[in-house]
Amino acid sequence: MNGPLVDVASVPSWLRPLVEASAQLDVSAFTRVRPPPNGQARSASVLILFGESARGPDVLLLRRADTLGSHAGQVAFPGGGAEDHDDGPVATAVREAEEETGVDPAGVRPVALLPELFVPVSRFAVTPVLAHWVNPSSVHAVDPGETAAVARVTVADLVDPANRFQVRRAGTNWKGPAFAVDGMFIWGFTGGLLSTLLSVAGWEREWDRGDVRDLAGWEPK
Numbered sequence: 001m002n003g004p005l006v007d008v009a010s011v012p013s014w015l016r017p018l019v020e021a022s023a024q025l026d027v028s029a030f031t032r033v034r035p036p037p038n039g040q041a042r043s044a045s046v047l048i049l050f051g052e053s054a055r056g057p058d059v060l061l062l063r064r065a066d067t068l069g070s071h072a073g074q075v076a077f078p079g080g081g082a083e084d085h086d087d088g089p090v091a092t093a094v095r096e097a098e099e100e101t102g103v104d105p106a107g108v109r110p111v112a113l114l115p116e117l118f119v120p121v122s123r124f125a126v127t128p129v130l131a132h133w134v135n136p137s138s139v140h141a142v143d144p145g146e147t148a149a150v151a152r153v154t155v156a157d158l159v160d161p162a163n164r165f166q167v168r169r170a171g172t173n174w175k176g177p178a179f180a181v182d183g184m185f186i187w188g189f190t191g192g193l194l195s196t197l198l199s200v201a202g203w204e205r206e207w208d209r210g211d212v213r214d215l216a217g218w219e220p221k
Contacts, residue, residue, distance in 0.1 A: 004111065006019075027116070030114075074187075090110045102140050107136060165211040167187050176188065
């Protein structure tokens with residue numbers, strides 16, 4: 001069940017709108033795709049870890065290694081499939097984040113669960129876990145065979161209209177929001193999730209949704 005995991009009043013004011021909204025959000029706020037019946041998708045979680053730096057709120061992202069067989073080279077939130085010993089989606093998200101980025105779990109405070117989202121290409125039913133980085137720790141690509149880079153990307157850069165556009169896949173009707181920030185090209189599941197959260201939080205600035213670029217061979221302007 002999605003919604004706050006903590007007293008909303010205990011969350012920093014800049015993060016509070018997202019925590020408050022988490023109980024009202026449903027799958028349709030993020031995607032038109034509904035998870036299949038129970039047992040037909042593998043459970044997974046991602047950690048949406050918001051911290052705060054000199055330039056304001058930021059979020060932890062990673063770029064997957066180019067050699068991976070699935071989602072190679074794509075930017076994502078830390079996360080992955082649930083293991084038998086995980087005690088629910090929060091445990092999965094925090095464990096995966098530590099394994100991929102070296103983040104210290106002691107400094108991470110999970111604050112809300114978002115609706116479970118189905119990713120058809122991998123057949124994962126993904127629970128996004130919203131968290132506050134209370135005591136930030138150093139992070140890095142723990143295993144270069146899985147993770148090429150790790151970065152704290154500021155919300156200010158994500159909402160900058162110059163860094164936002166849409167991408168489309170040739171031969172299909174699909175198109176979705178994308179970002180180009182700090183050398184990272186963010187699209188797909190992560191881009192769509194980020195775009196919705198920026199809007200729900202009230203951080204979004206007006207940007208040109210008519211700027212639609214082909215996904216294949218995409219290069220920043």
